[in-house]
Structure formats: C-alpha cells, structure tokens
Amino acid sequence: MSTLPPGASAPRVRIAPSQADVARLAGVSGQTVSRVANGSESVLPATRQRVLDAMNTLGYSPNSAARALRNGTFDTLGIIVHKLARTGESRTVDAIVTAAHQARHTVTLVDVESPSTDEVTAAATRLSHQAIDGLIIIRAELERTADLALPADLPVVVSDSQFMGQLPSVGSDQISGTRRAVEHLLSLGHQTVHLLAGPQDSVPAGTRRRAWADTLAAHDRPIPAPLQGDWTAESGYAAGRAVADDPSITAVFSSNDEMAAGLYLALHEQGVRVPDDVSIVGFDDVPLATYLWPPLTTVRQDFGAIGKELVASLLTQMAGEAPARDALTLIPTELIVRRSTAPPRRRP
Amino acid sequence: MSTLPPGASAPRVRIAPSQADVARLAGVSGQTVSRVANGSESVLPATRQRVLDAMNTLGYSPNSAARALRNGTFDTLGIIVHKLARTGESRTVDAIVTAAHQARHTVTLVDVESPSTDEVTAAATRLSHQAIDGLIIIRAELERTADLALPADLPVVVSDSQFMGQLPSVGSDQISGTRRAVEHLLSLGHQTVHLLAGPQDSVPAGTRRRAWADTLAAHDRPIPAPLQGDWTAESGYAAGRAVADDPSITAVFSSNDEMAAGLYLALHEQGVRVPDDVSIVGFDDVPLATYLWPPLTTVRQDFGAIGKELVASLLTQMAGEAPARDALTLIPTELIVRRSTAPPRRRP
DNA sequence: ATTCTCGATGTTGACGTTAACAACTGCTGG
DNA sequence: CCAGCAGTTGTTAACGTCAACATCGAGAAT
Known part of the structure; x- marks a missing residue:
C-alpha cells in the first residue's frame, strides 16, 4: 500500500497490456504469443485462436520500442523537408508515405526552417536520436554534404541532384x-x-x-x-x-x-x-x-515517381547493398502544352 | 573466435556505439554517461568533459528504442491524413510539425487512401503498433467515432468539428x-x-x-x-x-x-x-x-493556427489532464475581399 | 578524533520483445 | 518395444537505457 499525500492523485498509469498479460490469459508462454503476433507457422490452430482471443479481450498491441530494441530496426524512414506546404514538397512527401506504407514502413517528418547546412545537420541529428532506419532529405539547398554530420552507417537519399557524386540522389530531369x-x-x-x-x-x-x-x-x-x-x-x-x-x-x-x-x-x-x-x-x-x-x-x-524512387533507393541501401555514392536517378519531365503559348505578334 | 564457414561473410553489423562503449572509453559507469546525456547537474565538470569527448569520438547517440522502452514514452505524435498533397492538409501538417518540434516531439505520418472508418481504424492500429504518444486525425469523413477502434488510453484530437461530443476537436469556424x-x-x-x-x-x-x-x-x-x-x-x-x-x-x-x-x-x-x-x-x-x-x-x-491548436490540445491530454470529450476549439475565419465580387448586373 | 552530511559515482534490475536452444509430446519404423 | 523424429511449446538471455538505491570520500561540526 503506497501512502500518497492528501490530495495527490495516483500517477497516471499506462495500462498497455504486455505480451506477458496475454500469455497469462491464454495459458501459454510469452514466446507463443510472440509467435502468433508474428505469424509463425508452428503454432497449433487451437492455441493460436486462444492467443488471438486473449489479444482481443486485452486490446494488446506489441510494444514497438521493445521490438525495435530487440530487432535493431525501427521500420521507419525519416524525412527532412523545408516548407512542406509547397506543391512539390507535399506531393513528394505524399508519395513517399504511400511507398513506405507499401514496404511496411512508417515515416517520420522533420521540418527545417531554412535548408542550410547547420539546420539540416541539426535535424538529422535530432532524427537519428529518434528511431529511423534511413533518411530522405528533400531539396536542401546545400553546396555539398561534406559538412553534413550524418551517422556514418545511416542510409541516406537526397531529392534533386546537387549531391551528385556525394550521396545517392533522385530528381526530375x-x-x-x-x-x-x-x-x-x-x-x-x-x-x-x-x-x-x-x-x-x-x-x-x-x-x-x-x-x-x-x-x-x-x-x-x-x-x-x-x-x-x-x-x-x-x-x-x-x-x-x-x-x-x-x-x-x-x-x-x-x-x-x-x-x-x-x-x-x-x-x-x-x-x-x-x-x-x-x-x-x-x-x-x-x-x-x-x-x-x-x-x-x-x-x-512527376513528384509521385520521385517519392517512389526515393523510397526504393533507400530500401535498397537498407537491404545492405553498398550505396553507389554517385547514383543519380533522373525522373523524366513532360511538356504540357495548353493555351498560354502562341506565335509572336507585334505589340504596339 | 568465431569460425565462419569458408566464403561466408560476417553479418552486416550496425556499429552504433552504445552507452557502455562510451562508458568504457571515458572510464566511467554507464549511469554517468546517462547523466551527461540527460544533462544531470551532479556530474563533475572534468568527468562530464571526458564523457562528452568519448561521445564525440565514438559518434554516440542514445538508442531511442531503449530509451522509449525504459521511459514508456516516445516523444512522438502520430498523424493520420488523407490526401496530404491538398492545400489545407499540407499546411495543417506543416504547422503541426513545427509546433511539435517546439515541444520537442517528432511526428509520424500515415496516409489513408480513403477517410473511411475502416481505413482510419487500420491506420490507427498501425500507428499504435508504431511508437506514438498521441494521435491527430485530420479530416476523416466519418459519421461517428464509436466505430473507431482506438487504444483506450491513447490521447486523440481530430481536426474539423464533426466529432463534437465524442473526441476533442479543432476546426475552422x-x-x-x-x-x-x-x-x-x-x-x-x-x-x-x-x-x-x-x-x-x-x-x-x-x-x-x-x-x-x-x-x-x-x-x-x-x-x-x-x-x-x-x-x-x-x-x-x-x-x-x-x-x-x-x-x-x-x-x-x-x-x-x-x-x-x-x-x-x-x-x-x-x-x-x-x-x-x-x-x-x-x-x-x-x-x-x-x-x-x-x-x-x-x-x-487559418491552417497554421489549427495545426498549432491540435498539438496544444494533444499535449494537454498527454500531460494527464482528462480530455474534455466534447471540447471544440473554433479557429476564426476571415473574409478576404478581392475582385471577384461586385453588384449584380443584368445579363443579356 | 569521531560522527555527520552531502555530493559524486557505481551497481542492480526492469522495461517488452524475440532468437536460440531445450524439452516434451506423440508417432513411425524397425 | 524402443530409437529417433517432427512438430509444438517453454526457458533463458540479451538488446540499451535509466530510476532507485548503494557506496565512497572529503570536509564540517562537535
């Protein structure tokens, strides 16, 4: 029995049920719960059902921090972007989120106030303190990445092609x-x-x-x-x-x-x-x-294609392929002729 | 000495240094490293410097998964959004990211293909499997949230006011x-x-x-x-x-x-x-x-204000205040008169 | 001189998960 | 009738961090 000072309320307890709670309710070991949660084959249908039921009653969902700690991977991509509200930026991010989703990854967003080296470095640091497996930098107006202090082993891709020869890039032609x-x-x-x-x-x-x-x-x-x-x-x-x-x-x-x-x-x-x-x-x-x-x-x-390609490149790197430092993927552009162009006429 | 079969390569090792590595190099305990990393007062300046140096040489940054697991908090907000590329959406998200940043939080984004109950539920589940402390739902076109299966103890805010009486909301007037x-x-x-x-x-x-x-x-x-x-x-x-x-x-x-x-x-x-x-x-x-x-x-x-208010509301809830289920914050709108309006004239 | 206090640092254990291995079951084949 | 096997389930330990407690030493107070 803890004694609280009068008027003090008990600390707000996060009642998130854990694997152990499910295990207890289903009468199995934690490992079996883990197997069910991850779709392992070697679980008897009856057992699986019991575990599934227990999960439902308890409203269990696996703790991603523990999982990430254990697996060393976060299934998360980081994006550094400047002025998200702009057309190109928001459409690219939209496409990235969709592509990442398909690859079962989540996306974490950081906005920088200016696309300067310092700001981007700070943002990257902040992100790497957070949980990401790879980093996408959108349209940083930097001269070179040499000054960019990035975790050495972090896969990175950049949109727009100014980093050619320094970091893998994807950009419009x-x-x-x-x-x-x-x-x-x-x-x-x-x-x-x-x-x-x-x-x-x-x-x-x-x-x-x-x-x-x-x-x-x-x-x-x-x-x-x-x-x-x-x-x-x-x-x-x-x-x-x-x-x-x-x-x-x-x-x-x-x-x-x-x-x-x-x-x-x-x-x-x-x-x-x-x-x-x-x-x-x-x-x-x-x-x-x-x-x-x-x-x-x-x-x-084609911002959609750019976003897709950025994610693809990152996933390749994350799969362990040595990143071609000078890889540049060019997305074709297209001239859309509408009605704002005509042969010249003399003006008065 | 591990013996690898001929031709096999060593597994790709994430060489992220840990607290223990820093501690060893600095000749202190892990706890002291932790104290330095978290800015505790009670560390001798000389010791702190030694630890800081060790951190730099090793390129140490604390493992956020471990930290989250330990602390039970992720410093991360989740956003569910439909059609991020739209003006209102991208401007709101932009403002959310900025406000979250100021509150030292990161933002995780999930896009749903349609703003239906099922999709939003799925997205919320996916997010809660990920690491978030609070959830912002932007413009879900749902009738009611009753059907929305959300983790019971997860703070939530919704933009636009259709959830009045069900979930705290923020929307334009x-x-x-x-x-x-x-x-x-x-x-x-x-x-x-x-x-x-x-x-x-x-x-x-x-x-x-x-x-x-x-x-x-x-x-x-x-x-x-x-x-x-x-x-x-x-x-x-x-x-x-x-x-x-x-x-x-x-x-x-x-x-x-x-x-x-x-x-x-x-x-x-x-x-x-x-x-x-x-x-x-x-x-x-x-x-x-x-x-x-x-x-x-x-x-x-004023999408900027909406984003700011959404974050503020979420932070309040996360601080432990009971969410007023029927709280509705109305952001004023403004009529901008330009040149597309005039007194009526008869048309032929 | 002895005890006390306080500030700096170290030690321990737990957060929730999963890989690796161990153990147990029932069955097959000789 | 038993060795051996396959399939299912359990046990153990470790991932990196930090709160709580333990320890240590130096100076203050008596």
Whole structure:
C-alpha cells in the first residue's frame, strides 16, 4: 500500500497490456504469443485462436520500442523537408508515405526552417536520436554534404541532384524539361525566350537557368538578362510589371508555376494579352495550372515517381547493398502544352 | 573466435556505439554517461568533459528504442491524413510539425487512401503498433467515432468539428465564415446566392451547405438547388458550364477555392465576365487565389493556427489532464475581399 | 578524533520483445 | 518395444537505457 499525500492523485498509469498479460490469459508462454503476433507457422490452430482471443479481450498491441530494441530496426524512414506546404514538397512527401506504407514502413517528418547546412545537420541529428532506419532529405539547398554530420552507417537519399557524386540522389530531369520548354517557344517563331529565374542560391533554379541559356546558345539566339524571382507568385508579379513595360519581350519561361501566376496577374492588369502579346511557359504543373486563364503551358514534374524512387533507393541501401555514392536517378519531365503559348505578334 | 564457414561473410553489423562503449572509453559507469546525456547537474565538470569527448569520438547517440522502452514514452505524435498533397492538409501538417518540434516531439505520418472508418481504424492500429504518444486525425469523413477502434488510453484530437461530443476537436469556424461570404454577396445587392457544394459525404461540405442555407433563410431569400461538386477544380468546371447557361445566376459561393478556379475557367471560356456578370466567393484562400483572374474573394482558413491548436490540445491530454470529450476549439475565419465580387448586373 | 552530511559515482534490475536452444509430446519404423 | 523424429511449446538471455538505491570520500561540526 503506497501512502500518497492528501490530495495527490495516483500517477497516471499506462495500462498497455504486455505480451506477458496475454500469455497469462491464454495459458501459454510469452514466446507463443510472440509467435502468433508474428505469424509463425508452428503454432497449433487451437492455441493460436486462444492467443488471438486473449489479444482481443486485452486490446494488446506489441510494444514497438521493445521490438525495435530487440530487432535493431525501427521500420521507419525519416524525412527532412523545408516548407512542406509547397506543391512539390507535399506531393513528394505524399508519395513517399504511400511507398513506405507499401514496404511496411512508417515515416517520420522533420521540418527545417531554412535548408542550410547547420539546420539540416541539426535535424538529422535530432532524427537519428529518434528511431529511423534511413533518411530522405528533400531539396536542401546545400553546396555539398561534406559538412553534413550524418551517422556514418545511416542510409541516406537526397531529392534533386546537387549531391551528385556525394550521396545517392533522385530528381526530375530538369535539363531536358527546360530545353523542351524553350524549344517549344522557339518553334512557335519567337526570336528568343526571357527567363524568370528562381532564387540565386537555389540549386534547381541554377540548373534551369543554365539549361535555358544552353538551349538558346545551341540555337544561336541572344541570351537576355534573366528576370529575378524567388519562387513566390509575388515575385512573379513584380517581374510581370517589367515584362508589361517592355514590348520587345514576346516569350517568358518561368522557373515555376507560382511565379507564372504572378506574371499572369501583372500582365492582365496592364492589359497585356496572353498568349497574343506574350507567351508564357511554367514549370511544375501544379493542380491549378489548368485553371489559370489562359490555361498554363508548363513542364510537368512527376513528384509521385520521385517519392517512389526515393523510397526504393533507400530500401535498397537498407537491404545492405553498398550505396553507389554517385547514383543519380533522373525522373523524366513532360511538356504540357495548353493555351498560354502562341506565335509572336507585334505589340504596339 | 568465431569460425565462419569458408566464403561466408560476417553479418552486416550496425556499429552504433552504445552507452557502455562510451562508458568504457571515458572510464566511467554507464549511469554517468546517462547523466551527461540527460544533462544531470551532479556530474563533475572534468568527468562530464571526458564523457562528452568519448561521445564525440565514438559518434554516440542514445538508442531511442531503449530509451522509449525504459521511459514508456516516445516523444512522438502520430498523424493520420488523407490526401496530404491538398492545400489545407499540407499546411495543417506543416504547422503541426513545427509546433511539435517546439515541444520537442517528432511526428509520424500515415496516409489513408480513403477517410473511411475502416481505413482510419487500420491506420490507427498501425500507428499504435508504431511508437506514438498521441494521435491527430485530420479530416476523416466519418459519421461517428464509436466505430473507431482506438487504444483506450491513447490521447486523440481530430481536426474539423464533426466529432463534437465524442473526441476533442479543432476546426475552422466555417459557419461564420460561410455566413459572412453569403452576406457579403447579399449586401452587394444580389437577390440570392447559389451554392457550389462539396461532396455529399463530406462533413465540412455539409456544414458549409447548412450555413449557406441558414443565412439565406435568415434574410428571407430563396434557396436555390445547390450545384454539386466534389472539391476538385474539374467538378467546378462542370458546374461552371451550368452557371454560364443560366442567366438568372448572379452570385455563386463555392465551397472551396479549387472548385472556384474550375468555375472561372468555364465562365471565361463562355465569355461570362467575373465579377460583372457573375460574382464568385471561394473558401480556403489558397496561395494562388490572389493570382487568379480576377483575384478571388474568399474565406480564409487559418491552417497554421489549427495545426498549432491540435498539438496544444494533444499535449494537454498527454500531460494527464482528462480530455474534455466534447471540447471544440473554433479557429476564426476571415473574409478576404478581392475582385471577384461586385453588384449584380443584368445579363443579356 | 569521531560522527555527520552531502555530493559524486557505481551497481542492480526492469522495461517488452524475440532468437536460440531445450524439452516434451506423440508417432513411425524397425 | 524402443530409437529417433517432427512438430509444438517453454526457458533463458540479451538488446540499451535509466530510476532507485548503494557506496565512497572529503570536509564540517562537535
């Protein structure tokens, strides 16, 4: 009998039944309960039923911490992500969760405030203190992973390809997507294509920018100074004012759909018609791209495939295969032609 | 000396160092390592430093499974979500992750294919087999939780308010948001407001529908038959064709922004002007709402606040406070007036 | 000088599970 | 009639951590 001070309540007891409780009720050993829980063959049907019944009455579910401790595995994948609310990020995570589920794994999420080395390292440490068997890093805008302090034996995959040669990566084929976007505009008769660029320190933004310039160069076209954006629709709007003021611009390739939407608004406000006066191509194919006015021609990224591939790569590593440090899986992109592009027309 | 058969390789050993390894290297007991790891006061500075050094050289991080087993707590929150890629969902999850982080908790994610009772139960079971201290269910379209088989002692919160009286809930104040949207249109001079409804089996869709009807009734206006949608822009587009064909419709309240975007497209295609011919109000305030043409008047939901509140409620329960089964936290909504609404004009 | 106190550190055992092995049963085949 | 076998069930120990208690030593108080 414990003596509690007056007014004190008994500690809240987690009444989770254990294997031993089930064993006692079913009149078997704990080991047999374990066998039933894990679907072992060598249990008499009658015994199995007795155990199953006991589990049900008690509401037993195995303690995963004990199981993890015993097995040395958590059946859990960690994800480090920055700005989960963004289209690409949330769709990738969605796909990861689904793929992980199919592989009977759970997913643990950590959000970083900025995708800097320090933050990602901290997040990775925090995660490895938690229970994970593998780690997925989504779109960290880092220069290199050398500075990234990761547990040596932890399988890791990175989305987007800036870690090529350092960590296994999975990313969209942005180069060919960009090329097709630019060439689509060129083939319509535009003399050149202006770029609405993503932020300077973003790796994918840099990739798209280079691919844009390379494509123009390959066709012997002038390479205009890029308009600078930061992925937000707001920055696209700002750029749109500039575009509206410059009648020489007939075609713009926006590094993502959000900025294209901002561009649209500025152009509409200034009475510049799309695609009659200016043709626009975006990147991503967000769900709403079809429903902008006019429906946006854009480069579709297959985020679902990326998520699936990330998980597949991680599972391979976890199965013990030596990770090819320089493995890069490229997911194809696709140009979706809608109604925001047309042959150039002279503007007044 | 173990003798391996020729050709056999040693098993892949997870070389994660344990407390004991650190203790040996630092020349202290495991308990002292534990004390240092958990920031106990009563360790001599010199000793602490020696332990810290040993931790660093070995790359030690405490085994969370063992810790969880010992402490009976996982510092982890589980989330069950359907269609993570949607705006509201991903923003809510984002906020949850951030709030959980601040409370030094990790977040584990499970996606269900459909928000049905069976699926949610299965997911909850799966999660409780995993390591969680509390559960957040986002927008399950269930009638009641009675059927939901949840571990009895597991703290749970639900987003959206359909579980009122059954489980603690957090949700937007959809009723007043809807009322303000409808009254805004009425105050502009519209005789009545048509509804573009969400799917029949969705609880929030039902809430908005009732609030819409109630508001019209309160103002003695006719209540037209709702246009039926399913949350997708595509369904909004279909409804838009009908709206374009019916000149008597001057104002539409769309149950979400996506459907409003679909509506826009159909109307633009048919040459029906917004807001000149038809006024439109949406719900959610997705990031792109400002950048539709014309910028969409809509009811803003504060998903960030919802996520924060969900975590707060869960933490309270986990701290041992008896959950008020009927607790309902209502997060205010806000009408954002942009340019898709105007006084009615006669259409030809 | 002796006892007391207190702070630092060590020892022990338990959390719930499962692999490895041991033990027991009933049956087959000689 | 018994060795041996296969199939079922039980026993033991260990995974890594930490709370509770035990121990030790040094200085304070008498």
